[in-house]
Amino acid sequence: MTSFNIDPLIPEVLTLCLACIVLMIDLYSKNREKQTCYLVTQIGFAVIILYLIGNIWQEKTITYNGTFVVDYLSQILKVALILITGVSLVYARAYIRERRFLRGEYYSLSVFAALGMMIMVSANHMLTLYLGLELLSLTLYAMIAMERNSQLGAEAAIKYFVTGAIASGFLLYGMSLLYGVTGHLQLDSMSDVIANLSEHSLVAKFAVIFVVAGIAFKLGLVPFHMWIPDVYHGAPTSVTAFVASAPKVAGFGFAFRFLVEGAQPLSADWQQLILIAGMLSIALGNLVAIAQNNLKRILAYSGIGHMGYFILGFYVPEAGGHSASMFYILVYSLMTLAAFGLLMFFSRIGYEYETLEDIKGLGRKNPWYALMLTFVMISMAGIPPFVGFWPKLEIFRALVADGHWKIAVYAILFSVIGLYYYLRVIKVVHFDEPDREFLFLPSRSIRFAITFNCLALLILGLIPDSIYRYCVLAFG
Amino acid sequence: MEINFEQIVFYGFSALLILSALMVILVKNSVKAVLFLVLSFFSTAGLWMLLQAEFLAIALVLVYVGAVMVLFLFVVMMLDVRVAAARHRFTRLLPLAIFIAAGFLYLLHWIIGEHHFGSDVMPPPSNVEEGYSNVRELGKMLYTDYFLPFELAAVILLVAMIAAISLTFRGKRSRKSQNIDKQVRVTKAERLKIISYDTPQEKDKSKEASS
Numbered sequence: 001m002t003s004f005n006i007d008p009l010i011p012e013v014l015t016l017c018l019a020c021i022v023l024m025i026d027l028y029s030k031n032r033e034k035q036t037c038y039l040v041t042q043i044g045f046a047v048i049i050l051y052l053i054g055n056i057w058q059e060k061t062i063t064y065n066g067t068f069v070v071d072y073l074s075q076i077l078k079v080a081l082i083l084i085t086g087v088s089l090v091y092a093r094a095y096i097r098e099r100r101f102l103r104g105e106y107y108s109l110s111v112f113a114a115l116g117m118m119i120m121v122s123a124n125h126m127l128t129l130y131l132g133l134e135l136l137s138l139t140l141y142a143m144i145a146m147e148r149n150s151q152l153g154a155e156a157a158i159k160y161f162v163t164g165a166i167a168s169g170f171l172l173y174g175m176s177l178l179y180g181v182t183g184h185l186q187l188d189s190m191s192d193v194i195a196n197l198s199e200h201s202l203v204a205k206f207a208v209i210f211v212v213a214g215i216a217f218k219l220g221l222v223p224f225h226m227w228i229p230d231v232y233h234g235a236p237t238s239v240t241a242f243v244a245s246a247p248k249v250a251g252f253g254f255a256f257r258f259l260v261e262g263a264q265p266l267s268a269d270w271q272q273l274i275l276i277a278g279m280l281s282i283a284l285g286n287l288v289a290i291a292q293n294n295l296k297r298i299l300a301y302s303g304i305g306h307m308g309y310f311i312l313g314f315y316v317p318e319a320g321g322h323s324a325s326m327f328y329i330l331v332y333s334l335m336t337l338a339a340f341g342l343l344m345f346f347s348r349i350g351y352e353y354e355t356l357e358d359i360k361g362l363g364r365k366n367p368w369y370a371l372m373l374t375f376v377m378i379s380m381a382g383i384p385p386f387v388g389f390w391p392k393l394e395i396f397r398a399l400v401a402d403g404h405w406k407i408a409v410y411a412i413l414f415s416v417i418g419l420y421y422y423l424r425v426i427k428v429v430h431f432d433e434p435d436r437e438f439l440f441l442p443s444r445s446i447r448f449a450i451t452f453n454c455l456a457l458l459i460l461g462l463i464p465d466s467i468y469r470y471c472v473l474a475f476g
Numbered sequence: 477m478e479i480n481f482e483q484i485v486f487y488g489f490s491a492l493l494i495l496s497a498l499m500v501i502l503v504k505n506s507v508k509a510v511l512f513l514v515l516s517f518f519s520t521a522g523l524w525m526l527l528q529a530e531f532l533a534i535a536l537v538l539v540y541v542g543a544v545m546v547l548f549l550f551v552v553m554m555l556d557v558r559v560a561a562a563r564h565r566f567t568r569l570l571p572l573a574i575f576i577a578a579g580f581l582y583l584l585h586w587i588i589g590e591h592h593f594g595s596d597v598m599p600p601p602s603n604v605e606e607g608y609s610n611v612r613e614l615g616k617m618l619y620t621d622y623f624l625p626f627e628l629a630a631v632i633l634l635v636a637m638i639a640a641i642s643l644t645f646r647g648k649r650s651r652k653s654q655n656i657d658k659q660v661r662v663t664k665a666e667r668l669k670i671i672s673y674d675t676p677q678e679k680d681k682s683k684e685a686s687s
Binding site: 009016023064065067068103105108109112115119125127128131132134135138139141142145146148177180181202203206 | 621629641642
């Protein structure tokens with residue numbers, strides 16, 4: 001038994017302490033706006049990010065009896081996760097205050113969710129992976145149902161809970177079979193055993209199908225996508241912004257740890273599954289989004305399509321597919337955060353601006369935020385010079401470099417089809433006559449955050465290397 | 477083939493487990509279903525005892541049967557669910573469901589049947605020596621090798637508690653906070669009541685004031 005070294009776990013320990021401190025402050029604060037909770041949460045996040053950046057260059061070390069792994073990838077993903085969570089809280093604050101469900105638990109649950117995601121991206125053991133995932137899911141179920149007076153919110157929470165429980169069941173069944181075959185819960189030793197497996201390889205393949213189904217559910221890939229539109233639509237917009245962004249990054253970490261580090265010898269089998277799920281997602285997401293009228297549902301279906309592009313990177317690992325996928329997921333969460341942030345900003349008490357009619361003629365009344373919405377939509381559609389273009393290009397490049405140009409052409413084709421509904425939003429905003437006044441959330445912080453977030457899409461698009469470099473380094 | 481005592485116990489408990497698990501989903505009365513679930517937990521505990529996992533067996537009985545299922549029983553008794561009504565259209569898709577279930581069962585048998593997990597492939601666990609303590613081994617594992625998952629499970633329970641409180645607790649009833657929405661939305665008709673009546677007292681009052 002070697003001596004105990006707490007260093008690799010410090011970010012998680014800090015996050016847990018932060019969550020408990022926020023919980024205690026909430027208990028004793030008389031302030032109805034919970035300003036202290038909010039400030040402490042954000043300062044705590046800043047401290048953790050600074051600590052992570054200070055220790056970002058980590059050699060890959062597996063510690064705590066193989067349950068935990070720290071490497072450059074995990075550090076970068078953790079920084080991204082905490083940053084996204086923090087920004088989503090900036091957006092959420094004004095929104096949940098107006099909606100009267102501003103409670104201290106919103107902040108502490110967000111911190112707990114961040115903890116679960118941090119565990120997911122640096123787990124090296126099936127138990128830690130699963131527990132991190134459950135920690136995340138449990139907080140999300142609660143946050144979706146937090147707006148008590150909302151019927152849709154309660155419905156979305158129940159739907160997410162039931163389908164999420166089934167997906168967890170799939171995942172656990174696959175994990176138990178893999179444990180039965182290999183005798184290991186630790187991912188790297190499991191991978192070694194699978195590589196030398198002869199007679200039980202069929203069982204291992206069967207088990208991996210269940211695991212892929214579980215992961216596809218959590219990411220919202222096509223045969224398991226049914227929950228996404230309803231949950232995105234029903235949840236309060238602030239929670240939707242969170243559910244649609246950070247957990248996807250954590251899902252990338254989960255998929256990478258399990259499929260690549262744990263089940264690499266079976267890659268020939270799970271890559272086929274992922275390819276089909278990805279191609280179906282691209283088609284369904286982009287086609288069904290055309291028929292939607294509700295902005296939240298449009299974004300939900302576009303999210304399904306984006307997940308399809310993202311997962312294709314796992315199909316071509318030799319051509320830099322993993323770094324392309326990581327780039328894609330980071331950029332996607334940035335874009336989706338901006339999109340839902342704008343929706344939150346447009347909403348006011350008792351009324352949600354969420355259908356296309358609601359934002360008709362926004363460009364005449366408020367050109368600046370209409371421009372911001374245009375930035376987000378163009379970036380999501382993947383048009384240069386916005387940042388959304390580069391990860392798509394990177395995925396296509398990886399596909400072509402590995403000789404799958406047919407898949408690349410298919411993906412580009414649906415990307416062009418998808419252009420329609422993004423441009424339709426822009427058309428409605430700029431070319432339709434306004435028929436109402438717009439009253440936005442009276443909050444300076446959300447205005448700054450939105451503007452900053454949307455302009456970042458343009459600026460990062462001009463210097464895409466600023467993110468992509470780290471993605472390449474993480475797998476280098 | 478000679479059948480020893482251990483095998484009799486194993487097959488007895490297994491049969492009881494399968495039977496009670498089937499009854500859980502087949503009986504119409506939901507209270508009875510819960511009681512059958514309790515029985516199936518008991519038989520599982522018996523099977524674990526055979527595996528010499530006595531601590532887990534006792535914990536199962538104490539925690540699940542003693543606490544969780546009793547709570548569950550209370551809830552079921554209070555709710556008075558009309559199961560028959562809920563099952564009204566359940567049989568509509570029965571042929572398809574049976575087809576899928578049978579296909580899946582066959583697939584499962586093919587994959588994890590005795591060909592891959594039979595007793596000739598997977599050796600039975602060896603008997604432990606005298607003086608072996610289940611609790612000590614579990615404790616050692618939990619607090620050393622698996623301390624991280626153990627702590628995570630604790631955090632999950634904490635989150636479950638916070639979530640449950642935050643979703644159900646609606647603040648103190650006696651709170652006298654203002655509801656600004658209501659205050660703003662108030663109309664004249666709600667607050668001001670104009671009653672017209674003759675006021676003979678006015679003369680008296682003016683008299684009093686002068687005197």
